[in-house]
Amino acid sequence: MSRIAYFGPVGTFTEQAARTFTTAQDELVAADTIPQALNAVRRGAADAACVPVENSVEGAVPATLDSLAVGEPLIGVAEALLPVHFSILTRDDVTEIRTVASHPHALAQVQQWLAENLPGARAVAAGSTAAAAVAVQAGEFDAAVTAPVAVEHYPLKVLATGVADVPDARTRFLLMRKPPVAVPEPTGADRTSLVAAAVNRTGALAELLTELATRGINLTRLDARPNKQNFGEYRFFIDFEGHAAEPRIADALAALRRRCDVRFLGSFARADGVPATIDPVARNEDFTEAAAWVAAVQRGETA
């Protein structure tokens, strides 16, 4: 049995994502914030944490990036991808909706719908979509923008369902564990994630990206977050196709590591199953053959 911490309370999208990683024996533990879910793993109160990392409309989830970049390192071992459309929940006694609460990422994904359907309502940030439902129940706000599942947990009235400015929106979630972890086996459709603290000088980011480009490695995400110490200095969150167990990816990781501080955030199967793009001149067998040739040269066996 494992204890899986998740960004809660019960009824968030993250809880739905966490369920995709668990079996009936596992225990799900709600945390109020993303750092709290990750810290539960760091201090050994949970075996893993499920957190949102990236939304197809609003981009990266800053709290997740910032909490993974510092503190005791955690490694991603699995990802989940959920379709995101919302329900609008209210109380029976509410006659006029003046305030609508939700997680900022959720509010950003329904701003057009709110402007058209509840033009008089003020949007208010809440800790999460389910925390907004709790606050509506407590009488703090008139309505909440929630995951469809929230109505099963909170005794609220459904005002609207299927709310989404962008149909087909999706959020990606990670399951993070504390090292040492069993790195999942490569599948051919994997993603590797890391944080690079590029040094502050001309061309430093371009050099990091060139290390990936020359090995034919396709990026899937690039985000910058301030390092919070020196104004203007950033950490780069880089996701790319491939797995650390592959020679071409291992070679790229070593090259990045030579250039700056790198924190590995995991190699795991992509939830969408999209196979990695392979450059015809940078296949794994090309790296293996080249390394074998260098070894033979070093032994004086070949020229």
Ligand SMILES: O=C(O)C(=O)C[C@]1(C(=O)O)C=C[C@@H](O)C=C1
């Ligand atoms: O508040 C929730 O329900 C969450 O799981 C967080 C979160 C996010 O951080 O993006 C997850 C999915 C949706 O995009 C909206 C909110």
